[in-house]
Amino acid sequence: MLYLKKYFTEGLIQFTILLSLIGVRVDVDTYLSNQLPPLREIILGPSSAYTQTQFHNLRNTLDGYGIHPKSVDLDHFFTTRRLLNQVRQLDRLSVPSTELNTWLVHRDSETVVSASSQSSPSITLDNGAGLEDVDNPDATPAMRGGSGAPESTYNLNAADSSLGAVALEGNQEQGSRDGNDDLTKEDIDLIDILWRQDIDLGAGREVFNYSNRQKESEEEKPNPQENKDEEQESWRNGVNLQGAQPVDGETGESIPEQLPGLGSQTSLSLQECLRLLEATFPFGEESEFPAPVVTPEIAVSNEEVPSTSQGLPLAPQLPPAEPQLDLEQQWQDIMAIMELQAMEVNNTSLQANSSSVSSGTTESNTAGNFGLSTRSTPINQDVSLHQASLPSCSQDFPQIFNPQLDSVSITPRPTMLRLSSSNSTNVNSTFGATNLTGIFLPPHINSSSNNITATPILPDPFSTLLEESMLDEISLLDLAMEEGFSQAQASQLEDELDSDSGLSLDSSHSPASPSSSETSCSSAASSSSTSATFSEEGAVGYSTDSEVANAETEEGAVGGYQPGYSKLCRMSYQDPSQFHSLPQLDSISHNHTYNLPLSPAFTEHPELPISTGKKTVRDKQSSKLQPAQDLLDKHSSRDERRARAMKIPFSNDKIINLPVEEFNELLAKHHLSEAQLALIRDIRRRGKNKMAAQNCRKRKLDTIINLEQGVQDLRRDKARLLKEKMEFIRSIRQMKQKMQSLYQEVFTQLRDEEGRPYPPSEYSLQYSADGSVLIMPRCMTTAEQNRKPEKKQKDKKK
DNA sequence: AGTAAATGTCATGAT
DNA sequence: TGATCATGACATTTA
Numbered sequence: 001m002l003y004l005k006k007y008f009t010e011g012l013i014q015f016t017i018l019l020s021l022i023g024v025r026v027d028v029d030t031y032l033s034n035q036l037p038p039l040r041e042i043i044l045g046p047s048s049a050y051t052q053t054q055f056h057n058l059r060n061t062l063d064g065y066g067i068h069p070k071s072v073d074l075d076h077f078f079t080t081r082r083l084l085n086q087v088r089q090l091d092r093l094s095v096p097s098t099e100l101n102t103w104l105v106h107r108d109s110e111t112v113v114s115a116s117s118q119s120s121p122s123i124t125l126d127n128g129a130g131l132e133d134v135d136n137p138d139a140t141p142a143m144r145g146g147s148g149a150p151e152s153t154y155n156l157n158a159a160d161s162s163l164g165a166v167a168l169e170g171n172q173e174q175g176s177r178d179g180n181d182d183l184t185k186e187d188i189d190l191i192d193i194l195w196r197q198d199i200d201l202g203a204g205r206e207v208f209n210y211s212n213r214q215k216e217s218e219e220e221k222p223n224p225q226e227n228k229d230e231e232q233e234s235w236r237n238g239v240n241l242q243g244a245q246p247v248d249g250e251t252g253e254s255i256p257e258q259l260p261g262l263g264s265q266t267s268l269s270l271q272e273c274l275r276l277l278e279a280t281f282p283f284g285e286e287s288e289f290p291a292p293v294v295t296p297e298i299a300v301s302n303e304e305v306p307s308t309s310q311g312l313p314l315a316p317q318l319p320p321a322e323p324q325l326d327l328e329q330q331w332q333d334i335m336a337i338m339e340l341q342a343m344e345v346n347n348t349s350l351q352a353n354s355s356s357v358s359s360g361t362t363e364s365n366t367a368g369n370f371g372l373s374t375r376s377t378p379i380n381q382d383v384s385l386h387q388a389s390l391p392s393c394s395q396d397f398p399q400i401f402n403p404q405l406d407s408v409s410i411t412p413r414p415t416m417l418r419l420s421s422s423n424s425t426n427v428n429s430t431f432g433a434t435n436l437t438g439i440f441l442p443p444h445i446n447s448s449s450n451n452i453t454a455t456p457i458l459p460d461p462f463s464t465l466l467e468e469s470m471l472d473e474i475s476l477l478d479l480a481m482e483e484g485f486s487q488a489q490a491s492q493l494e495d496e497l498d499s500d501s502g503l504s505l506d507s508s509h510s511p512a513s514p515s516s517s518e519t520s521c522s523s524a525a526s527s528s529s530t531s532a533t534f535s536e537e538g539a540v541g542y543s544t545d546s547e548v549a550n551a552e553t554e555e556g557a558v559g560g561y562q563p564g565y566s567k568l569c570r571m572s573y574q575d576p577s578q579f580h581s582l583p584q585l586d587s588i589s590h591n592h593t594y595n596l597p598l599s600p601a602f603t604e605h606p607e608l609p610i611s612t613g614k615k616t617v618r619d620k621q622s623s624k625l626q627p628a629q630d631l632l633d634k635h636s637s638r639d640e641r642r643a644r645a646m647k648i649p650f651s652n653d654k655i656i657n658l659p660v661e662e663f664n665e666l667l668a669k670h671h672l673s674e675a676q677l678a679l680i681r682d683i684r685r686r687g688k689n690k691m692a693a694q695n696c697r698k699r700k701l702d703t704i705i706n707l708e709q710g711v712q713d714l715r716r717d718k719a720r721l722l723k724e725k726m727e728f729i730r731s732i733r734q735m736k737q738k739m740q741s742l743y744q745e746v747f748t749q750l751r752d753e754e755g756r757p758y759p760p761s762e763y764s765l766q767y768s769a770d771g772s773v774l775i776m777p778r779c780m781t782t783a784e785q786n787r788k789p790e791k792k793q794k795d796k797k798k
Numbered sequence: 799a800g801t802a803a804a805t806g807t808c809a810t811g812a813t
Numbered sequence: 814t815g816a817t818c819a820t821g822a823c824a825t826t827t828a
Binding site: 637638685686689690693694697 | 804805806807808
């Protein structure tokens with residue numbers, strides 16, 4: 001029965017997964033949380049498991065249905081919750097309620113790896129990947145397959161797939177227009193119908209047109225110019241948040257988004273500026289600031305502009321913001337990750353990742369990440385499995401510490417700071433929002449960056465190293481930690497368990513059905529409750545002396561035993577599967593079986609020796625059944641034997657579980673010797689204590705389990721946060737690089753009235769909140785702070 | 799026979 | 814104040 005249930009439940013879940021794979025949404029919560037007792041109990045088992053029903057309360061409710069604490073139902077409860085939790089955890093990060101969507105649980109890892117490595121050398125964790133895919137022709141086919149096609153899907157949740165579909169959106173319309181060669185009109189119509197009906201297939205429409213995708217990729221290959229255009233397009237999409245509002249690739253619905261860590265208003269205007277800049281001036285991938293211009297300005301700015309925290313020109317500030325990462329903290333993070341799992345270096349993906357750090361070939365990727373990575377990084381945690389890669393120090397560090405690269409990325413331009421601070425009014429109103437430090441860095445990072453200004457190079461390299469490796473680590477960690485029930489569930493269960501301690505008494509179990517171990521044990525273990533009603537039921541066949549029997553059975557009977565019940569019960573409940581989800585607990589297989597006296601068992605064995613009021617009869621019977629008595633003695637508890645030896649006229653059940661009033665009445669009814677009374681009280685005390693001990697141990701175990709789960713949850717949270725942090729940092733770095741490029745690009749192409757370029761040492765670009773870009777003389781920042789710069793205004797679009 | 803785990807029992811404090 | 818419960822410590826049983 002146990003296994004039947006278990007398999008049924010697991011089958012149910014698998015079926016659910018299958019349904020989800022073919023596009024049918026199954027809300028498990030609905031089935032579990034609604035009040036459909038049959039299904040709910042089939043899956044979860046009675047939720048009252050392990051909740052002790054107070055005996056007196058039970059007596060009040062008579063045949064209250066309870067569950068034995070060691071019942072398989074309880075085990076099943078754990079198992080089921082664990083399985084469900086595992087299923088839920090698959091999309092834990094983004095789907096608030098359990099909603100099974102397009103998972104491929106058993107995934108051919110090779111396909112995944114190959115797909116990801118083939119598609120893009122960069123880490124495409126974030127939603128930026130979606131945009132990348134649109135505009136990166138090389139990556140498009142594979143990634144489309146990854147985001148849309150079931151066979152390679154790692155989109156574990158709706159949001160993810162939607163975002164993935166966003167990536168496809170860009171080319172989708174075009175692809176549709178290009179013609180669906182291999183699809184019949186009916187197919188197309190059907191797809192469109194489904195698409196409009198928002199049947200979540202986890203893919204955009206274009207995934208149905210593989211030939212079209214292939215065609216596109218082939219067409220785009222020989223035309224690098226178009227590629228570049230598309231890259232720019234992706235860049236625009238990535239930068240312009242307004243333009244690149246995430247859209248459900250299937251429905252076209254807009255998806256609300258957030259930019260964690262970035263002020264939306266600020267980033268909006270900034271990114272808009274970027275977009276406008278880029279749109280106006282084609283930019284090179286690897287533009288650098290001319291070193292001669294930069295170098296002399298550093299000293300000046302440091303001396304003249306002590307306070308540069310207000311309005312700051314964009315590009316010049318980027319490098320100083322680099323040392324945001326506290327090296328020590330990074331190492332702590334590393335150690336935290338290392339604690340969780342042993343690091344596994346993936347050389348293959350290492351190259352890809354390392355090349356994506358600064359290589360111009362991945363510009364579109366970085367642009368994509370830059371634009372979107374901050375939006376919903378948590379969503380794609382699982383996707384990062386594809387990118388499992390740990391850059392090795394030997395490869396990464398040289399590149400990271402490449403002086404040339406550093407000179408580009410970290411060359412400070414403090415002169416610009418001085419300039420911007422010259423007009424404080426304008427700074428506050430106009431540039432406050434474009435303060436790169438505020439834009440690019442979370443405040444805490446900014447604050448911590450002060451320590452590292454001396455070694456501005458380090459944080460970035462380490463962040464790179466960290467983020468790449470952590471992505472892998474954390475992803476694996478996520479999966480590894482999915483086991484077991486969640487903390488919430490555990491606490492919920494704990495609440496249930498703690499609501500009352502002790503037995504769930506079930507007097508409804510028929511004592512005549514001990515054939516099944518489960519049933520017999522339930523009834524046996526919970527038999528303590530039965531005794532109360534048992535006496536009313538009467539003990540059929542207890543004695544041929546009906547008169548005495550009536551009198552005695554009202555009080556219950558001592559001496560009825562079910563041989564071996566105790567053992568049977570103990571063994572039957574030893575189901576270590578309960579803790580399979582927690583390997584560290586495999587060794588723990590406590591059996592806190594309530595080894596309680598068995599009045600129900602007595603009733604079904606009328607042939608067994610029964611305690612009767614007539615000692616003569618009992619003595620005669622016991623003498624006749626001496627071998628059976630020995631057998632019974634062997635399997636009865638010590639207290640039962642003692643009670644029998646002392647000829648206690650009622651069952652241990654009653655002694656232990658009767659409410660104190662009734663217990664006292666019972667004692668008063670009989671004329672018992674002091675020794676008998678003492679024994680009865682001892683039996684009661686020990687029996688209660690036994691249950692208490694069992695409860696206590698179970699509680700202890702639960703506490704341990706919950707604590708471990710809590711630790712796992714916390715570790716997972718920490719890893720997730722670290723991962724997010726790394727992704728933010730990476731995005732920031734990419735943004736800064738992009739800003740540098742754009743700035744330089746724009747600046748070098750600016751001409752004054754006479755057609756001469758502006759010398760970078762004398763002018764700088766500043767961005768205002770309204771999206772306009774100004775070129776200002778640097779001297780203005782200090783000399784004329786209060787005067788608004790009107791040297792030249794280049795109003796771009798907005 | 800030795801051992802570890804499970805279970806029972808006792809003492810004690812809290813409710 | 815007695816009953817009950819919780820729990821640590823120890824004893825006993827079981828595998």
